[in-house]
Amino acid sequence: MSDHHDLDRRHFMKAGAATVAGLAAGASYERAAHAQDTNKPATGVGRAKPVVIASANGMAAVERAMEQLKAGADPLDAAIAGVNIVEDDPEDITVGLGGLPNEDGVVELDASVMHGPMHKAGAVAALQGIKNPSMVARLVMQRTDHVLLVGQGALRFAKAHGFKEQELLTDKARKIWLRWKESHSKNDDWVEAEELEGAIPGNPDAIPFTWGTINCCALNANGDLGGVTTTSGLSYKIPGRVGDSPIIGAGLFVDNDIGAAGSTGRGEANLQNCSSFAIVEAMRHGQSPEQACLTVLQRIADHAEPRLRDEKGRAKFGLKFYAVAKDGTFGSASMWSGGQMAVHDGAQARRIEAAYLYKK
């Protein structure tokens, strides 16, 4: 299941606002790198209950991450192990293998990670051919003096660490892309098939157009935090487009003294408001995770440009935030009603309703 935003996309299109426009770097190696981390001063307070939160597509992810936390894993390693399930799933068309491609039919992935105790981050953007960008992002954090690698440089770096390049475009994603390619203009040489399974020829609304991402943040019993956000980004994007997910402070932010926040949805709105950073700052100033998510959504809505507002002035796009505080409280908010988050509080995994600014 993916965190889709088809409804928002339909609104977007109607308004005419958008031109349609166990990998080789294995566990022992990662453990070796983390062994260095143990030299860092522990900042955990030793009073937290372990909690894992994720976007709604992260039910399996929070299960796996919680299992790992209980077995003593580092919170970032646990969160990454969780999202690897979705990155590896060829049926999920929004993350990793099988993600929807850019407008040229090439899958480009974005991801970021942030480790609370070290206050370090790593990220990759527009990475092709490697299905687990979250793991490459972790290596950028651990094995370079940089935070963000993009495109060919990110791919070369991943291969230097033993990741195997592979075709990420599945047949399922290719057929969806082809349907988009053939139907988005009458004034080109691409001709739509007459019979399209599940599609209405000439109706772009019948084509899956997604945002979709997984964000997962983990808090261990020592009060230490880690977070990851990973995505194939906006479907049919202009090649080279980078969303919010790999940008520290936008798609993800972790402050081990305060909490962690992440995002899914319209990355451009998030990028222009540094939202995950702003959420953590709101928590620093005393807001609960849910209040902090709502505060920042309101700011984004207030800043929305006119073409992205409906007739009542409301922001027309979908955007969701997920946050966990160092004391183990958590919350989520969505621009529009109907959003959910996945949570594991140590006892069980469940989906809970997100707060929202606007009712659908």
Ligand code: ASP
């Ligand atoms: N935020 C992601 C991006 O803009 C997509 C999503 O979460 O739906 O690339």
